[in-house]
Amino acid sequence: MPKETIEKTKLEDDALLYQKREEKKDREKFKELDGKGKLQFFRDYYLVKVLIVVIAAALLGSVIYTMVKPRPEAALNVAVVNDQxxxxxxxxxxxxxxDYLGLDAGKNTIEVMDALWINEDGSDMATxxxxxxxxxAGMVDxxxxxxxxFLSYAEQGLFVDLSDKLPAQLDQKLDGQILKSGVIEEEGQEPTGEYSVGISLENSGIYGSLTNQAEPMYIGITTSTKNMEDAVKMIQYLFQ
Known part of the structure; x- marks a missing residue:
């Protein structure tokens, strides 16, 4: 065995032996102390180590919990165009x-994607x-x-016909506020038919509290929604 290896091994053995002797002395010293002395001994020699272990364990547990805990499920996804x-x-x-939908905030969430600015100069392709x-992807209800x-998307058949979706009482309440539109069946043709695709939010006090937008805004339910019942309830909520 090379000389360097022998010397390194001897040093490691000596260090281990010294450590064991020190640990034995500490245990003997600890036994001789009274209650107050033992507490102080613990603080001086072990507290920092224990705290480090506890903090490390807590951090690890937090990371694991964050990774495995279930994320809140989106009850509704709302897209807001040309308003913030x-x-x-x-x-x-x-x-x-x-709360109006009767859902647990710990398990559900409402996703709002606002400030989707769209114009006619072609600079909004990303939006x-x-x-x-x-x-x-069914991520806009x-x-x-x-x-x-609103009408440009309605003509593409983006919105459901609300005429048979709204409760009778709400439908009567919204009389005169329904926006109708036809649908373009083939490219290059004019829209055909007439469908109740949207509702003016001009008389919604709740919506008025959300924005300073002066221009009338309209709300509709997309044909790709997977949450029709809650989407209708959102309209009810806005006009309660």
Whole structure:
């Protein structure tokens, strides 16, 4: 065996022997102490080590819990085109709507994707793409937009016909506020038919509290929604 290896092994053995002797001395010293002395001894020699272990375990547990705990499920996904809600008002809206729907905030959430600015100069392709990808993936249940943009999507058949979706009492309450539109069946043709695709939010006090938008906004339910019942209830909530 090389000399360097022998010397290294001897040093390691000596260090281990010294450590064992020190540990034995500590145990003997600890036995001789009274209660107060033992507490002080623990604080001086072991407390820091214990705290490090406890903190490390807590951090590890937190990381594991964050990774494995179930994430809240989106009860509704709302897209807002050409409008931006006040931040605190948006959070209050989400909380209140969950309560109105009778859902547990720990298990469910309302996703609001606002500030989707769309214009006609062609500089908004990223926004249009983001919106259509989410709609196609069934991740937009309810859409809110200004009249011009709302009708442009309505003509593409984006919204369900609300005429047979709203409760009779709500339908009567919204008389005169329903937006109708035809649908383009083939590219290059004019829209045909007439469907109740949206509702004006001009008389919704709740929506008015969310934004400073002066232009009338309209709300509709997308044909790709997987949460029709709660989408209808959201409209009821806005006009309660």
């Amino acid at each position: 809600w006040e931040e605190q008002a948006r959070e209050d809206f989400k909380t209140d709507l969950l 249009r793409t983001k919106l259509m990808v989410n709609i196609s 309810v859409m809110i937009a200004d009249r011009e943009q």
